[in-house]
Structure formats: structure tokens, C-alpha cells
Amino acid sequence: xxxxxxxxxNALQNGLPVxxxxxxTIATALMLSEEDVLARLRRLLDSGILTRFxxxxxxxxxxxALTLAAVKAPTERFDNVVAIINAFPEVAHNYARDHAxxxxxxxxxxxxxxxxxxxxxxAEQTGLRVYNMPKIKEYFVNLKLEA
Amino acid sequence: xxxxxxxxxxxxxxxxxLTTEPYQTLAEQLGLTVxxxxxRLKAMQANGCxxxxxxxxxxxxxxxxxxxMTVWNVPDERVDxxxxxxxxxxxxxxxxHRPRHLPDWPYNLFAxxxxxxxxxxxxxxxxxxxxxxxxxxxxxxLFSTQILKKTGFRSRFD
Numbered sequence: 001x002x003x004x005x006x007x008x009x010n011a012l013q014n015g016l017p018v019x020x021x022x023x024x025t026i027a028t029a030l031m032l033s034e035e036d037v038l039a040r041l042r043r044l045l046d047s048g049i050l051t052r053f054x055x056x057x058x059x060x061x062x063x064x065a066l067t068l069a070a071v072k073a074p075t076e077r078f079d080n081v082v083a084i085i086n087a088f089p090e091v092a093h094n095y096a097r098d099h100a101x102x103x104x105x106x107x108x109x110x111x112x113x114x115x116x117x118x119x120x121x122x123a124e125q126t127g128l129r130v131y132n133m134p135k136i137k138e139y140f141v142n143l144k145l146e147a
Numbered sequence: 148x149x150x151x152x153x154x155x156x157x158x159x160x161x162x163x164x165l166t167t168e169p170y171q172t173l174a175e176q177l178g179l180t181v182x183x184x185x186x187r188l189k190a191m192q193a194n195g196c197x198x199x200x201x202x203x204x205x206x207x208x209x210x211x212x213x214x215x216m217t218v219w220n221v222p223d224e225r226v227d228x229x230x231x232x233x234x235x236x237x238x239x240x241x242x243x244h245r246p247r248h249l250p251d252w253p254y255n256l257f258a259x260x261x262x263x264x265x266x267x268x269x270x271x272x273x274x275x276x277x278x279x280x281x282x283x284x285x286x287x288x289l290f291s292t293q294i295l296k297k298t299g300f301r302s303r304f305d
Contacts, residue, residue: 009204050202054159056203086295086296097290
């Protein structure tokens, strides 16, 4: 990853415009061709430096629902529990954390009614208590990190 | 959101086509005009269905090796006031009021912090503790040790 990659990542975290040639402005600013920008973008995605590129949908605004939940997975069953949880397409993010509650995941469903069903299914399939921690209030969200 | 919006969502939830004219490519895939695709994407951004169209980095790969979920036990009657203050700190990426699960989970205020070194993250946690003052009745920091999945919101009905 070089300096141009960093600038490209920072620019693309701010957002891509909706117009016929949306990479043109960024390409001009970085003194690259649009093809060069796309080649770099493809490389950043392929190498895993970027995990996604495209519209970021807001599940709640689409009538869906979100929650954060955690389980205490015994060490010897950790991989198995992760596999069970990740198999649900509703699991949008999942992180291992250094705590007794060692698996933390975000569930996003198309309707609020689906949330408890999925939480119950995860509890049943893993045999673990699922700690459901839906947000009561959001004070701040800023998803950008400077590269 | 109508059927056409849903088709656009399903076609783009794993990503935008990597072409110089991605909305044109998308329109061709869906049998729509580019003007209609762009108008709908703009409308979905305006009404909040799309937060933004952009890139999501892997924190670790950008050098942010210390990604901590800081969790705090503060009095419920002060959580809104304190959450607003903590959310304003520049290094906090998300800040939420969430329910306790007593007795083993007493924490009701969550703030995510991201740093490139242990020293930096310790300093960030100290700044939050200072901001909370006497209201802090206990806290923990849960560092992420591995990303197990990161796909974003996806529909089950592709």
C-alpha cells in the first residue's frame, strides 16, 4: 500500500458521487487515469485491505432491524460456534473479543419480527445463552478511519 | 422502497461493478436506464436507506491494531448526557446506550475506539474515563482479536 492507495482509501470512505463517471474527480485529484484508480481499487479489495466497495445500506431505514449480541463460547468449541453463527446470512459482522463473552456479532434482519427468531435459532443451534444488546440510543456513528 | 429499489439493492449489496461507469453497468445488468438507476440511488441516499456509497476498510490492514469496545457502567439518568459527550471525542467511531444484563454484564454505555498503538489506546480510554468522572462505576475494554465476518447488511432473498 503506497501513498496514493492511502489517499484513494480516504477519498472513497467519504463516498463516491452518483454520476455517469464517478471515478473521474478522484482520478483527477490523484493525477491517475480512471483505469488506474479501478486497478488500485480492485487490488485493495482482492488483498483484503478494503472489505467492501459500494452502497452501504441502512437496515433500520429499510424497515429492518439491527442488534448486537454476544455469546460465551467455550474455547474447545470456539470454531464450531463461529461456524454456526456465521452461517446465518443475517449476521453482518462478527468479532472475536478477549473476554468471557468472546464472540460479538451484529444481526441485521429485513423485519423486526425476524430478530428474536434468529436469536432463538442461534441459541438453540449453539446451545449457548445469547446476550442480546440492541441499541437503546445512538449518540454517534462515524465509520471512517484515516488510512 | 419498491421492487426496482430492491432489485438495485440486491445487485449491489456485495459491491458496485468496478467499471469506469458503474451505474451504467448496473443499469445494463438490471435492464434499466442509467438515469433511473442514478435517480433511485440518490433518492435512497436522501431518505437514509443508503448511508453512503463508498469503501469499507479492514481496520487492521490500515494499521489500527487496537480496536477496543469500551463499555461503561454509568447511572441510567445520566447516560444520555454522557453518551453525547463521549460521542464527540474524535477517536470514538460509535457510541451507544445498550441494555445491561445483570449481574454479569453491568455496562450500559458503549464506545468504540481505534488506535495504532497500545499507548494511544490507553490514552483514549483515560480520556473517556476523565470525561465520565464520578459517573463511571466500572468499565472494561474488550479488544477485538479477529474479524470473524464482515459482510454488511444482506438480504436473505437474493
